[in-house]
Structure formats: C-alpha cells, structure tokens
Amino acid sequence: MKYGVAIFPSKKMQDEANSYRxxxxxxxxxxxxxxxxxxxxxxxxxxxxxxxxxxxxxxxxTEPFPLSVRKVSSFSPVTNTIYLKVEPVDELLxxxxxxxxxxxxxxxxxxxxxxxxxAQKLSDDEFSDVFGSxxxxxxxxxxxxxxxxxxxxxxxxxxxxxxxxxxx
Amino acid sequence: MKYGVAIFPSKKMQDEANSYRxxxxxxxxxxxxxxxxxxxxxxxxxxxxxxxxxxxxxxxxTEPFPLSVRKVSSFSPVTNTIYLKVEPVDELLxxxxxxxxxxxxxxxxxxxxxxxxxAQKLSDDEFSDVFGSxxxxxxxxxxxxxxxxxxxxxxxxxxxxxxxxxxx
Numbered sequence: 001m002k003y004g005v006a007i008f009p010s011k012k013m014q015d016e017a018n019s020y021r022x023x024x025x026x027x028x029x030x031x032x033x034x035x036x037x038x039x040x041x042x043x044x045x046x047x048x049x050x051x052x053x054x055x056x057x058x059x060x061x062t063e064p065f066p067l068s069v070r071k072v073s074s075f076s077p078v079t080n081t082i083y084l085k086v087e088p089v090d091e092l093l094x095x096x097x098x099x100x101x102x103x104x105x106x107x108x109x110x111x112x113x114x115x116x117x118x119a120q121k122l123s124d125d126e127f128s129d130v131f132g133s134x135x136x137x138x139x140x141x142x143x144x145x146x147x148x149x150x151x152x153x154x155x156x157x158x159x160x161x162x163x164x165x166x167x168x
Numbered sequence: 169m170k171y172g173v174a175i176f177p178s179k180k181m182q183d184e185a186n187s188y189r190x191x192x193x194x195x196x197x198x199x200x201x202x203x204x205x206x207x208x209x210x211x212x213x214x215x216x217x218x219x220x221x222x223x224x225x226x227x228x229x230t231e232p233f234p235l236s237v238r239k240v241s242s243f244s245p246v247t248n249t250i251y252l253k254v255e256p257v258d259e260l261l262x263x264x265x266x267x268x269x270x271x272x273x274x275x276x277x278x279x280x281x282x283x284x285x286x287a288q289k290l291s292d293d294e295f296s297d298v299f300g301s302x303x304x305x306x307x308x309x310x311x312x313x314x315x316x317x318x319x320x321x322x323x324x325x326x327x328x329x330x331x332x333x334x335x336x
Binding site: 156 | 320
C-alpha cells in the first residue's frame, strides 16, 4: 500500500490555501491542504508495524516548531506549481531528515522545500497570470506544529489517515 | 470549530465503497468512506484538550472489534440514503454510547445505526434504480477495527484529521 507523511496546518491556514486550491489545484478533493514531509512510499502489510514504531520514536524526539508563511513561491520552470512557502526552520528540516533515515524508505530524490501547494498543473498562461498576481501578495500566518500524520492512498487517489504522531 | 468522530475501514472496504460513492454520493470528495460514531459537534478551542482526554480514556476502554458488511440498506423513506450496513456488534454500540456520555457533547437525537454511506441525495427515481439493484447483492467483508479518528471540518465542508485514538 502507498503511504505518505503529512503535516496539516491549522483550519485557518487550510481554509486560506483552499481558497486558491479550489480553482487551481486538481488535487483539491484528494487531500486537505498539507505539507508533505515524506513523499509517498510503498509498504507491505508486514512492514507497517516496524515503520510505525520508527515514526513514534521520531515524533518523540521532535519539538513543536513554528510554521510561518510569508509569501507564495513556485517550482517554475520545473513545474507550474505554486505554493505557500513554509519557512524552513531547523526542527522541520530535521524532522524531514529523520523521516528518511534508519530503516524508513529513503525515496527522497531532491532537496526538501517545505511548502503547501495551492496550484498545480496550470497551463503556462494560467501560471503566469496566477503567480504574477499572487507573488505580489504578502501573507502573515504563524502557528505551532506539534504532530504529523501517516496517511495511505486509496485507489481513487484520495488519502485517508492511518495514525497521528504527536511530538513529545 | 466543528468536530466529528469517525472510523475508517480498511483500504479494501473504502475502495469498494468509493466505487459507488463516486457516482452516487455528493460527499465523495469531502471525506473518505467512514462510519460516523459521533455526529458533528462544536467545540471551543479551550474545550479541545479536555475532550481529547476523554476520547483517550474511551479508546483505552474499548477492545478491537469485528467490522462486518453483508449487505446494503437504506434510510428510505426518511432520506434517499443507501449504505453498507455494518453489523451492530456490542463493542461498536458501546463505543457509540461512551462517545455520548460524560462531559462529551450529547447531540445524538436518533438511534445509532452503524453504516458506511455509499449514496445520498438521490432523486426518487434514481434511488429506486440504484437501491433496487444493490439490495440484491450480497457482500462478504470482515475486518478488525482498532481505532477511531477525531476529525474537524474546513469551510469548504471537507474534513481533516486531528488525532487518532487506538484501542487498548
């Protein structure tokens, strides 16, 4: 089964992100707004328990950290993805590292850029329009993150939660 | 904020339910297939911690129980809702009771009928067609449930997980 690890920001930040996702993100209906801290990976049923133990240890060794969003950014020209840029605080970067160490699958093939996607798979024209207007905007959202969620993917592409891991 | 308590069945059962929900349930995109064990209720932020303590105690006093689906049923003529009928085993009924006792909001105004909705808000004709064909079908799904999830609702009607509570 395919699993992933995500952080959900507060309802307020999710509502803000959804106001863009509704129009610009075809994944809008598949999962609420989130920060992916571990990209999708495949686990056999028999591997699940050991993985959960590792995730529990990682959560225990993680301190709650601030989640700040000040502006949007994009992965252009690689993809036409626009996202709320999440400040890369140490504790979040360390969490991402820990989630790719030990016996956990290490599928991460590029640098971790913490973000909340709000638009993707746009045409070039649409991308220019939307990003052009959004990049002028400043955001001022800050909150505290104290947990991550292990999710699994259904056949229709949607994600269901399996378990919550709260920090110490 | 509006919260609710749900049980998600296995991926297999969710995929089966989604094969119907995709066509017949306008809530398809708002939450994965689930059993509602506590209807939506409102909590102030300051009430959240105490509620979570209660939910934790309830989970600790609950034994894993079998979830069996043998057939579909409906809430007709009250509503044109069709659902996978979940066998009302004692441990599930007791869990529902416990979730409406103590200091927890007791908003339940009708008898608890454990179910996984697969179709709702159908026209009368559509309902007759779909239910007429589904009620002839037998299902043979059984699995073990060992957790419930506290969810909260976003402005767009979608639900995000807050925390998982695993049984003892």
